[in-house]
Amino acid sequence: MAKSCKGLARELVKCLGESVCYQEEKRSLRDCAGEHPPKIAPACVGLRETYAKCKRGQVDMRTRIQGNKGY
Template sequence: MSKSCKGLAMEQIKCLSESDCVRVEKFIQGCAGENNPSIPSECVGLRETYFNCKRGLVDMRAGIRGNKGY
């Protein structure tokens, strides 16, 4: 995992582990990929930001400049 996206991944895991979905289902994998209404909007925003960060790692247009490092 890239250093620039690692902080976002940790924040996303922390946010999901504190959500109601994980408290009921008892595992993060079932809640991370779904658009579940019990997931807070902050976690959804973190997921989108993390995906954009990972997308920036493989985007060849930013190859010279590097990832933005959210």
């Protein structure tokens, strides 16, 4: 189950790497992950929320038994 969110993590890192926050302001990806538009794209915000939901699903016992839903 630990690998079920891996694809979302890659997409989030890719999206944040293309953001204004990372490229122009030279801040770390971790700092940029907490930002809001216009410093990062709205798509990155959606990916961040989906990734957080996926990680939360790994802790929830019902989801751990049934598995994460495909995103």
